[in-house]
Amino acid sequence: MKPDLSIDFAGIKLKNPILTASGTFGYGYELADLIPLQKLGAIVTKTITFEPREGNLQPRIAEVESGMLNTVGLQNIGVKAFVEEPLEKLNKIGVPVIVSVAGAVTKEYVETVRILNGQNGISAIELNLSCPNLRKKIICHDLCLLREIVREVKSVSKVPVIAKLSPLATDIAEVALSAQNAGADGVTLANTYPAMAIDVKTFKPKLSTLKGGISGSCIKPISVRCVYDAYQSIKVPIIGCGGITTSEDAIEFLLAGARAVSVGSSSLVSPRNLVKVIYGVENILEEKGIKSVKDVIGFVNKV
Ligand SMILES: Cc1cc2nc3c(=O)[nH]c(=O)nc-3n(C[C@H](O)[C@H](O)[C@H](O)COP(=O)(O)O)c2cc1C
Known part of the structure; x- marks a missing residue:
């Protein structure tokens, strides 16, 4: 018998724990011709803000060893346009939709969520409190502001x-405990790591904003450690994120304590990879005779 991949995440029923990572999968519906979106556990949209944002100047992306830097700068059409078209299209797919939200100040977060509140078909809000390209200081580094x-x-x-x-x-x-104590129903660990790359041919930084966020395989061990550490302290569920390319990577996060995982940069290389990860997780569990994915969540903490 095939293992049961279904999980409950903060009250949301997911058919499997594999999600898209915000900002690496567009609004979520655009790739319908490339991959069977209904197979995904959930779609996390790119981050939406109250007003539309053009994002940062090019170049916004740079490849580095085993990863990439980005400084997209939260380019998006703004929440009012989002609920008119992308959200409607997302709702037709039939998978839970998690809308990522950011703002420069608290009021912007709240006003954006107020508009989303009036809409059907949103399963959860993911608060992007960790964008390295929005303000001088990453929001969650200020625990008072985070709370x-x-x-x-x-x-x-x-x-x-x-x-x-x-x-x-x-x-x-x-930090995770602060989020939980302020009322968060779950945490995502983690966003990109602030980073920089310099072109030694031109002697210039590779990104227009000089610095950006690094993602991809090279950050995976850092994010796995974040999940492991947080799992020991918090009760709310964790979405593990950072460098997941294979089903083995996804299992690693689950073993560390993630209840779900989100796949980012590797989807930019191949969006179909997400489906491979889902089937791969199923195969690994089957080979090991594990009946439910729930049995591996946080396993390493129990050893
Ligand atoms: C091009 C790009 C754009 C991103 N945009 C967002 C975003 O809008 N909101 C957000 O919360 N995270 C954003 N992220 C971060 C990812 O969601 C993810 O947390 C991070 O890339 C680590 O996962 P990965 O190594 O699998 O890519 C972006 C990442 C990349 C590479």
Whole structure:
């Protein structure tokens, strides 16, 4: 018999724990001709803000060893346009939709969520509190601001609220605990790591904003460690994210304590990879005679 891949994440029923990572899969519906979107556990949209944003100047992307840098700068059409078209198209797919939200100040987060509240077909909000390209300081590095945003959004949101955190923290468990204590129903660990690359031919930084966020295989061990550390301290479920390319990578995050995982940069190389990861997780569990994916979540912590 095939193993059961279904999980419950903060009250949301997912047919499997494999999600898209925000910003690496467009609004989520555009790739319908390339991959069977209904196979995904959930779609996490690119980050939406209250007002439309043009994003940062080019170049916004640079390849580095075993990863990439980006400084997209949250380019998006703004929440009012998002609910008119992309959300309607997303709702036709038949998978849970998690809308990623950001703002420069608390009020922007809250006002964006108020507009989303009036819509059907949103399973959860993921608060992007960890963008390295939005403000001078990453929001979740200020624990007071992190708590304020989570608390205020939670007080208006009609759906579960997931806090997406930065891996750049002295004590990630403390940051995750702050999010939980402020009311977050789950956390995503983690976003990109602030980073820089310089072209030695031109002597110039490779990104227009000089620095950006690094993602891909090279950050996986850091993000796995973040999940492991946070799992020991918090009760709310974790979405593991960072460098997942294969089903083995996904299992690694689950073993560390993630209840679901999101796949980012590797989808930019091949969006179909997401489906391979789902089938691969199923095969690994079957080969090991494990009946349910729930049995591997946090296993390493029990050893
Ligand atoms: C091009 C690009 C755009 C991204 N945009 C967003 C975004 O809009 N919101 C967000 O929360 N994370 C964004 N991220 C971060 C990813 O969701 C993910 O957390 C990070 O890339 C680590 O996962 P990965 O190594 O699998 O890519 C972006 C990443 C990339 C590479």
